Amino acid sequence: MAAVLVVDDDATVREVVITYLSKAGHTVTSAADGHEALASVASSQPELVVLDLMLPGIDGLEVCRRLRESGDIPVIMLTAKGSVNDRVVGLEVGADDYVTKPFSPRELVLRVDSVLRRTQEPVPVGGPVRSGDIVVDPGSRVVTRGDERVAMTVREFDLLHHFVSHAGTVFSREDLLRDVWGWSFGDDSTVTVHVRRLREKLETDPTHPVRLVTVWGVGYRWEDS
Numbered sequence: 001m002a003a004v005l006v007v008d009d010d011a012t013v014r015e016v017v018i019t020y021l022s023k024a025g026h027t028v029t030s031a032a033d034g035h036e037a038l039a040s041v042a043s044s045q046p047e048l049v050v051l052d053l054m055l056p057g058i059d060g061l062e063v064c065r066r067l068r069e070s071g072d073i074p075v076i077m078l079t080a081k082g083s084v085n086d087r088v089v090g091l092e093v094g095a096d097d098y099v100t101k102p103f104s105p106r107e108l109v110l111r112v113d114s115v116l117r118r119t120q121e122p123v124p125v126g127g128p129v130r131s132g133d134i135v136v137d138p139g140s141r142v143v144t145r146g147d148e149r150v151a152m153t154v155r156e157f158d159l160l161h162h163f164v165s166h167a168g169t170v171f172s173r174e175d176l177l178r179d180v181w182g183w184s185f186g187d188d189s190t191v192t193v194h195v196r197r198l199r200e201k202l203e204t205d206p207t208h209p210v211r212l213v214t215v216w217g218v219g220y221r222w223e224d225s
Contacts, residue, residue, distance in 0.1 A: 001025040002047040002116050007037040007063070008078065009055055017050060020105040021112065034058025038066060041073065048116055050108070051095070052078045053086055061093050068094035074115045074154045078103070091193040096155045097181075098190075114182050118154050129164045131211070132225025134202060136161050150201050155180070159194050160202075163212060167224035170215045195220055 004026045006017045011032070018028045029044060031037040034055045041049065049067065053060040064075050077090040077098040087098050096115050099108050119141070128137040133146045141157055143150040152160065158180050163171075171179070173188035181190070199206040215221050 001027070003027045003029070003044065004048050004050060004112065005037065005040055005044070005046040006030045006050045007032075007034075007055065007060070008050075008052040009033060010052075013052070013078075016105055017108060020109050021050075024109045024113070026112070034060070034063045037063050041067065046073065047119075048074045048076065048112060050076050050078065050112065053080070053090060061089060064090065064093045064095055068151075068153070072151060072153060074119060076108070076111055076115060088189055088193055091190060092197065094153050094197075096153050115154055118158055129161065131164045131167060131222070134164070134211075134225075136164050145202060152201075155194055156197055156201075159191075160198055163198075163220070163222035164224075167222045170218050170221045172219035175219065 004021055006014055006021070006028060007030070008014050008017070009032050014030045014032070018030060021028045029040060029046065031040050034057045037049070037051070037055075038058070040046070051060045051063060055063070060077060064077065067073055067075060074096045075094065077095040079086040079090055079098050079100055087100070090098055097111050099111055127139065128135050135144045136157075137143070138161055141152075143152050143157065143160060159176065162176070162180050173191040176191045177188065195212060196206070199209050199212055203209045203211055211223055211225070213221055213223055
């Protein structure tokens with residue numbers, strides 16, 4: 001169970017989400033706008049934020065950007081139904097997951113539990129995994145490249161650890177949604193955006209990747225250095 005901050009300017013949505021997350025055992029606080037959300041994160045340090053995209057004042061995208069600049073707290077974005085662009089932009093600024101409105105509160109609880117489980121699950125056997133100058137440590141959930149630490153969201157870390165642990169294996173987007181996200185179905189643009197973000201953080205030239213390569217017509221493969 002975890003401390004969760006719910007950010008939405010719709011009081012009814014806040015009330016419903018708070019009720020379902022509380023019944024699931026979480027300690028829930030709320031905020032109605034971006035300024036209040038950032039202040040709440042600074043003061044109470046929640047373990048996960050459920051963040052509406054459309055907020056008065058500072059919108060959800062900017063809130064997510066600022067959260068990413070200051071730490072790696074997991075973020076689940078609430079986006080408009082059918083707006084692929086909103087979902088993609090949300091993932092690109094660092095959201096770990098998204099749920100589209102109108103949504104099932106039960107689905108949101110499952111998504112929250114899934115993201116939290118990734119941060120709290122036992123350390124996999126085998127310890128840190130190395131690929132060239134990149135070290136992925138599941139115990140501390142830290143990635144280093146050479147002597148520098150590389151900031152990762154929960155999903156980015158999970159995806160990278162999966163790739164590096166299975167270097168040379170080709171995975172389709174559907175494989176990755178199942179193995180990393182735990183989804184039996186979903187929008188495969190989620191995988192595409194996360195792969196792009198990993199390349200931006202780990203490739204010398206993200207437009208010509210040599211570590212995380214595309215296998216055309218199939219998916220992606222990690223090339224061990």
